[in-house]
Amino acid sequence: MKIAILDALTFGETSLEAFNSLGEVTIYQTTSKEQTLERIKEVDVVVTNKVIINRELMTQANNLKLICVAATGMNNIDLEAAKLLGIEVKNVAGYSTDSVVQHTFSILFYLIGHSRYYDEVVKDGTYSQSAIFTDVSHPFFEVKGKKWGIIGLGTIGRKVADVATAFGADVSYYSTSGVTREEKYPSVSLQQLLQESDIISIHAPLNEKTDNLLDYAELQQCKDGAVVLNLGRGGIVNEDAIAKIVDEKNIAFGLDVFTKEPLPKTSPLLHVKNKQRLYMTPHIAWTSIEAREKLIASIVQNIKDSF
Numbered sequence: 001m002k003i004a005i006l007d008a009l010t011f012g013e014t015s016l017e018a019f020n021s022l023g024e025v026t027i028y029q030t031t032s033k034e035q036t037l038e039r040i041k042e043v044d045v046v047v048t049n050k051v052i053i054n055r056e057l058m059t060q061a062n063n064l065k066l067i068c069v070a071a072t073g074m075n076n077i078d079l080e081a082a083k084l085l086g087i088e089v090k091n092v093a094g095y096s097t098d099s100v101v102q103h104t105f106s107i108l109f110y111l112i113g114h115s116r117y118y119d120e121v122v123k124d125g126t127y128s129q130s131a132i133f134t135d136v137s138h139p140f141f142e143v144k145g146k147k148w149g150i151i152g153l154g155t156i157g158r159k160v161a162d163v164a165t166a167f168g169a170d171v172s173y174y175s176t177s178g179v180t181r182e183e184k185y186p187s188v189s190l191q192q193l194l195q196e197s198d199i200i201s202i203h204a205p206l207n208e209k210t211d212n213l214l215d216y217a218e219l220q221q222c223k224d225g226a227v228v229l230n231l232g233r234g235g236i237v238n239e240d241a242i243a244k245i246v247d248e249k250n251i252a253f254g255l256d257v258f259t260k261e262p263l264p265k266t267s268p269l270l271h272v273k274n275k276q277r278l279y280m281t282p283h284i285a286w287t288s289i290e291a292r293e294k295l296i297a298s299i300v301q302n303i304k305d306s307f
Contacts, residue, residue: 002043006031006051014292018300055081068299092298099288101159107254114138144168149197152204176204194221206233216241227252234258243268252277256285
């Protein structure tokens with residue numbers, strides 16, 4: 001069996017040795033659009049995180065039997081073409097739940113605790129010259145007693161809700177699918193969630209129902225002092241609208257995902273004036289050491305199950 005791993009750089013230092021027991025493995029750190037065909041046309045199995053595999057490529061990859069997506073989302077694969085051509089496609093679900101939940105709170109606490117300011121005020125010597133032992137110039141609030149609205153109550157959203165509840169937050173959610181389920185948290189309209197929540201976190205997939213779900217008009221409905229966190233997918237919240245709102249209204253944003261990744265240098269998000277209200281990380285919520293190890297183990301198992 002011939003296996004091609006197309007974007008191993010996304011796995012960092014996580015060991016890929018387990019693949020060697022399955023067959024002949026070729027590892028590419030990155031793969032460009034122009035390189036993809038040459039690298040997949042003779043193999044049986046392709047492992048890809050974000051490299052796009054479309055119909056045209058599949059039709060020319062005569063030996064291809066299985067595409068393993070090193071992620072939960074499979075929007076980089078033409079699933080319809082794969083089905084027609086008899087190529088199996090497998091993803092991995094649930095591997096990064098704990099990592100994403102942890103990063104959600106990491107972003108939140110960084111923002112509401114004014115961590116950037118307080119770290120710098122000590123390191124630059126300002127605190128050493130203080131007339132008092134403390135600095136209360138940037139007050140922070142407690143999560144306890146605050147309203148937390150979750151957009152997308154899937155596996156990750158539920159766990160965020162549970163942790164938020166443990167902190168004493170009052171949790172509600174908006175269903176992006178519109179499906180009514182028995183949940184221990186109340187379902188509310190998007191408008192109610194935006195208008196009432198002190199903290200809003202997004203854990204939804206990007207699809208026709210969530211694309212540009214929060215634009216300028218929606219963000220204007222948020223409470224003064226609200227915090228909006230997007231750990232779902234870029235494109236759910238309009239980035240131009242974020243850049244505008246940050247400089248107009250007292251709303252803080254924490255973003256781990258972007259419409260285009262990596263974030264273009266021309267992005268308006270890189271040119272806001274009120275930088276203290278915007279905290280961005282480079283799509284790392286899923287990347288804990290443990291999550292990546294689970295991911296690789298699950299991909300290896302997916303291959304074993306198919307052959």
